[in-house]
Amino acid sequence: MINLHWIILLPIIFGTVAKLIPLKIAKKTMIFFQAALLVAITLIFVEVRRNGTILENIGGWPDTIGITLRADLLASAMVLLTCLLFLAMIVFVQNKHYADHLFFLLFLSFESLIIAIFLSNDLFNIFVLIEAATLIITILIMYKKANVAIYDGMMYFLINVVAMSFFLMGVGMIYKKIGVLDFYALQTALNQINNPHSLILPYAFMITAISLKAALMPLFSWLPKAHGTPSAPSVVSAILSGLYVKTGVYLFLRLQITFSPIIDTSELFMVLGFITAIVGFLLAFAQKDIKLLLAYSTVSQIGLIMIGINMGSPHAYWGGLYHIMNHAVFKSTLFLTAGMIITEYNTRNLDEIKGVFHRMPAVGIATILSILGIVGAPLFNGSISKYLISTGSAGTWIEYGLIFINLGTIIIFVKYGQLLLGDGGKKETANSDILEKAVVLSLSMLCFFGGIFGSELIAILFEVSFTVELLSYGAKLLLFIGSLCLGLLIYYGLLKKKNVLAIFNSIELGFNEVCLSIALFFAFMVVYLKITL
Template sequence: MIDLLWIILLPIIIAAFSMILPIKLSKYIIVIMQICLVIIAFINFAYVRVNGIVLQSIGDWPSNVSITLRADLLATVMVLLTVILFLAMVLYNTKQKYLNNLFLFLFSVLEGLIIALFLSNDLFNVFVLIEVATVVISVLIMFKKDSQSIYDGMLYLLINVVAMSFFLLGVGMLYKALGVIDLFGIESAVSRLDSADSIILPYAFIITAVSLKAALMPLFSWLPRAHGTPSAPSVISAVLSGLYVKSGIYLFIRIQDAFASQIDTSEYFLIMGFITAVVGFILATAQKDIKLILAYGTVSQIGLIMMGLNMNHIETTWGAIYHIVNHAFFKSALFLTAGMIIDEYKTRDVYKIRGVFKRMPIVSIASIFAILGVTGAPLFNGSISKYLIAYGTSGSWAEYGLLFINLGTIIYIVKYSQMFFGLDTGIRCRSDFYRNTVVFVLGIICFIGGIFGEKSIEFLFDVKMPVDPLLYGTKAIIFIITLFIGILIYHGFLINSKFLSKLNKFELSFNEVCLTLTLFFSFTLVYLKITQ
């Protein structure tokens, strides 16, 4: 087992040192560092899988007093996922003109902060990490310094500062009520309470902030601006949508576990997840900007994950967790390939891009593999996680809700996929070995994660989730039928819809986001008062 603190500090220290070196040398050092981090993360994952949870207290103070790092299987898998994706992003970025020492430093700092978020067991430490990460992400969004990216970056910064004020207030109230802010300590203290009255208000504050970080309805409006801003580097969009937004879902899992003995909001968040998924795919279908299609698609997939986490069924829970991993790979692949397509065609308009398969064959294959993953096509990674999420919903409204969500996913993907086909007068583009290799590998992972989905879940999480071939085959037939229905709906009714063209302009101002944040908190608090 390698000290958990080093896997957090190493990317920050190495990146800071590389600031004084020539950029060519810095690139090599950062790549070598990323490979080392993958090895370290895998060693720690293997150790935890064999020996169980590892708790590391900084400064040898008692666990409920010191800053504590906690490595369980979920945390180590998320750390491993983080370092693998960051290695992919660094390789993808190798020949980009905007790449300099400052960008590499900020990018590596963000990696260290994300790793720390997954390992931290202290809520105040989580607050500090998110605040610093918010500043770093805002700077990265604004890195190319055009007016739109500066506006989007500042909006992201201000919205998250407001949300984390809710989080900090909740943590303070929780400390006053329980005397601890360590998640293990909170779980133990909450289980000894006679009633939930004293923790309802701090829980409402904390879960409101976490819901915004996870981009739940109606708190998701910051996400498309941050992930789809026109001039933000594609690797930033990929990291934010493929990985960083998962930190909100991860915190949701941890917070729910800590309060589970006294507070049960699974039905509430099941419904919120469904609404988020539906609104997400509707707004994705309405977009013509390919990055915004993908960004709103992320909102929809987050809703699907939240449904799986709140169905109170072991298969659906692990299906949702596996979908977190799957989404990280196929959405990273889609954002990176979208960046390459935009660079080649000099436009983000999905209606103006045609013949990508002819001009960029490797990019197209990687994109199509990722698309098959996100739609849950048989043999691809999304099919396994969606199969498990749907497991046990037979006869309930959630069964039909999941079918409706997948139909919506197929509809906006049909719109997105049009650009790969059709006539194109351009010539085949010059290939970039690093970028092509990265996106192709990510696409292949989407396929491997489906073929070996059952084995992957057992390897990563040490749980057996058997896939019934007959039931899986039935789901495959349903997918094919849904695919044809989705194609007919898009081309028959939605392709020239005036309603969708109006939704295309939907966005909330800063004041409106603050209002929705307050309303979400108020509604959550009322729900808790009525049901607990």
């Protein structure tokens, strides 16, 4: 087993060294490197699973003084997911023209940063990592140099820098009050605080930044532009939407656990998650651009995850975490297939793309499998996590809310599924890439296996066991068929002829408005905490 810091350093080192090797050889070795990294991380995961959390103090300082890397079960499961997805992406870009040395250097550094964010245990460290990741993502989403790239990149960059300034201010205040920056030392110290009012400001500062990173309700407007921008290569969109936005959710989770002795805002964030989910699918439906539609659907799914992890019931919590994994798999598949469809049809407009099934059968199958995953069809991975979340919410208004959210997801993907049907005209051009198809097909097969072996996978990943009861799962099956029919009815009866939701398209927040919403969210958090504490 190798040390944790090597896992973080190796991709950057390899990305740098690969610059010296000719591109063709470098690309091939990169696959082997990723596979080896995956093996190493699996070994670490097994170790964590057997012997509990691994702690590593960098520089040999005693606990809580230096920078600590901490691999607990959740962190190592997320790192495993990161490495798996990056392996898939690296295989995917083998024959792409934009994949040059610089791209690989940035892409592998990005991998390192994501892994480091998952493993890091120190607030300032996390700030530095996120700031570096912001810079790299900004370059990556402008990589294809489309016409609109510079505006999208600049918006993403400046908004995230503003948010991280809020975060750093909060870190400073915490350090002034408590004197430590380590998550777990902080939690111990917070247990002894008598006056929670002194922690309102630092908490509000930090949670504002984290909510922006996780794309919660008023603060998500940067996400679709960044994830769905035409200039972003589809692998970058897939990683951003599937994985990077989860770092926000992960940090949110960490922060909530740390502050749990004194500040409990889970109810507020459950409601915010609910609103995020609804606004997400309403906006997603209004889109014509397939990448933007997928990006807004990410917002909606993030809302669902937030509902799960803030509900307070163990079923919903683990369901939410499993949904993080599932969403990473099917959303990255959808983005990859969307990228392939865009290259084939040379348009991003949903209305102009017809007959993908006929024209690109492999892509069509991968798309349909991941759509079945995301709408929570029985036997697919989405159904397991959605089942767990709704089991946890039994008896509350959220249970009905979840049905409504899932209905919304179904309507979006009935609309998205339009591109599969119809006559595709000519057959696929001969230059299609076998590696790309293999990647999207195997990722979409993961959706299926994640559903069939759902409870086993949860037991392996998180060490908790849930039995999926056949009776209530059967009830969910009927519910799914019911909402599918209703979704089809609503789409074909109401929305297909006239897209009433298209008015949402005209609302676009500029930079000043986004900053205003950050400030308002911060003020709202302060007032809310003042009242409830």
